[in-house]
Amino acid sequence: MVIVIVVIAAFLISMVAILYYFSKRTFARGNSVYDIAKALKDEPTLLDRISDGKNEVEAMPFERHTITSHDGLRLVGKLYRADGETNKYIICMHGYRSSNDDFTCAMGFFVSQGYNVLAISQRAHGESEGKWITFGVKERYDALSWCNYLIKTYGDDIKIVLDGMSMGATTVLMASGLDLPKNVKGVIADCGFTSPWDIVTHVAKHDMHIPKFPLLYLMLPAVKLICDFGLKKESTVNAIKRSKLPILLVHGLSDDFVPHEMSVRAYNARPENTRLISVENATHGMSFVVDEERCKKELGYFLNEVTEKGHF
DSSP: OHHHHHHHHHHHHHHHHHHHHHHHHHHBBOOOOOOOHHHHTTTTHHHHHHHHHHHHHTSSSEEEEEEEOOOOOOOOOOOOOOSSSSEEEEEEETTTTTOOOGGGHHHHHHHHHEEEEEEEETTSSSOOOSBBTTTTHHHHHHHHHHHHHHHHHHHHTOOEEEEETTHHHHHHHHHHHSSSOEEEEEEESOOSSHHHHHHHHHHHHHHHHOOIIIIHHHHHHHHHHHHSSSSSSHHHHHHHOOOSSSEEEEEEETOOSSSSHHHHHHHHOOOTTTEEEETTTTOOOOOHHHHHHHHHHHHHHHHHHHHTOOOO
């Protein structure tokens, strides 16, 4: 009997240790998991374009802004101003364990179109505080806080568009289902995943060869206990069904990290006033770089329509 108890106790302790390890590895603040140079080693032209974009942004002046999140974290953003006076703002939210480098190629375009760009560091990234990355569940409220901050700081007549890449795309899509200020005119989401649960199970299966049962199902209460959020708490599909905002979805057809099908599901949740741009030969987050001409055309049209007409 004693041996059985010891074996059961050892098993439970091992499971707790494994769940804590996977939770910390997946959701804790950490360094970038996406090596652009490695991913584009066979695409030197694309890598050069990204490098040029990064140099362009680094040469642009910016203002540093901070806010306090709904749960007490200090969040940091950089505001890049367009030439001349404008009341139009784009809030850019980067991806998982990434940075505002996600927007290095698009940011100059946004500024040239007359938009002030607020590139924020998401919670548990960069200068922003936070221990746990919650895959959009809590970050969606940070997007709302940044919207309210811009309105309070720059006036009730400003117009805001939310833009996100990868996890940032999931964040802004989830935020679209909140009671956002009327100043928010639209949402741009590039290669977002449908929910934390969907992306965790997808990566576990395809990259780590871990089945859902039993480990991933045991992660549900573990993540709630350790990281204080639910993997199934929210999804872009449910948020979009509630949203009344115009939405532009962008996704590369060759994305093997976040499947293109996830943006298809988001689009199908509410096809009216929503557009999906599928880019041939674009891997994760590379749509703008692979087909810059098309993306500029689509983005420019969307921005003009939603800020001037409220639909597209």
